Amino acid sequence: MYEDGLPPLRDVISHYDLNAKKSLGQNFLTDLNLTGKIARSANGLGGSSLKDSIIYEVGPGPGALTRALLMNGAHRVVAVEMDPRCIEALAQVQAAYPGKLDVHFGDALKVDEQELIGDTKGRPVKIIANLPYNVGTALLVKWLTLKDWLPWYSSLTLMFQKEVGQRIIAEPRTKAYGRLSVLGQYRAEAKIMFDVPARAFIPPPKVTSCIVALTPCAERADTPKQDILEKVVYAAFNQRRKMLRTSLKALGQDPLPYLEAADVKETCRAEELTIDDFCRLAKVYKK
Ligand code: SAM
Numbered sequence: 001m002y003e004d005g006l007p008p009l010r011d012v013i014s015h016y017d018l019n020a021k022k023s024l025g026q027n028f029l030t031d032l033n034l035t036g037k038i039a040r041s042a043n044g045l046g047g048s049s050l051k052d053s054i055i056y057e058v059g060p061g062p063g064a065l066t067r068a069l070l071m072n073g074a075h076r077v078v079a080v081e082m083d084p085r086c087i088e089a090l091a092q093v094q095a096a097y098p099g100k101l102d103v104h105f106g107d108a109l110k111v112d113e114q115e116l117i118g119d120t121k122g123r124p125v126k127i128i129a130n131l132p133y134n135v136g137t138a139l140l141v142k143w144l145t146l147k148d149w150l151p152w153y154s155s156l157t158l159m160f161q162k163e164v165g166q167r168i169i170a171e172p173r174t175k176a177y178g179r180l181s182v183l184g185q186y187r188a189e190a191k192i193m194f195d196v197p198a199r200a201f202i203p204p205p206k207v208t209s210c211i212v213a214l215t216p217c218a219e220r221a222d223t224p225k226q227d228i229l230e231k232v233v234y235a236a237f238n239q240r241r242k243m244l245r246t247s248l249k250a251l252g253q254d255p256l257p258y259l260e261a262a263d264v265k266e267t268c269r270a271e272e273l274t275i276d277d278f279c280r281l282a283k284v285y286k287k
Helices: 009-015 032-041 064-071 084-096 113-117 133-144 162-169 179-186 226-238 244-251 255-261 275-286
Strands: 054-058 076-081 101-105 125-130 155-161 188-196 209-216
Touching (some): 032 064, 032 155, 032 209, 084 101, 155 162, 155 188, 162 179, 179 188, 179 226, 244 255
Parallel strands (some): 054 076, 076 101, 125 155
Antiparallel strands (some): 155 209
């Protein structure tokens, strides 16, 4: 038994016969010290403490991170899980923390998070999750491309494969710099908090993972439209080895006039552009 009065995660997994399904990106954590470290790394991010915040968790599975969030004093946890086999294990956690954990069964890609969370009574919301790898990037893009500049969450603390984490925080002129770096850093400050070795999971994945923290930043003075920025960034990186005068032709206009108007050299390649460069390009492209 742990301090929450619940059995060790390995026992929970074997008791409920939760053999991991690859199709659901299931790699379970079992060490509550590690999940406690993940929970605490979100404390203070985006100016809000864990204790004051409502946590939105995707994929609680057998509950390793959920239990750590509650043990570390999260005000309330709202979780979305797609695997009905986890219902009973999560019901045990709900019983140990009455009124503190809401579990919804569904696809996190499709849910309206704000509707699930309901009235926050002015409390900040943090997204904290050990994401299923098969939909992790799509979820991040969903949360980073909201219509309103100021999102409904105050911070994101997310587990990714290390290679994905490095792409999110990458700087221009590096191999890892790409669409995810621009989307990640355009509206948020992103950093890798720590690595998580493959042996921490059941079953162990083939690669090292890492915890990435993202905190939304203040609106830029000259913000382009989100969908146009995405289009420009996609076209530029889709042919990342080509010069922009060629790669941006995919947008269906002659790129030379707006490259000039944005003061971006036509001979540059996508990876040489800063986020400000992309913003200027998206601004003039709109015109
Ligand atoms: N949080 C648990 C932990 O840390 O051990 C499990 C993490 S596991 C990497 C990902 C979890 O997400 C699994 O429980 C899986 O069933 C769930 N999942 C997969 N796809 C999902 C989706 N589209 N929506 C909601 N949950 C999903």
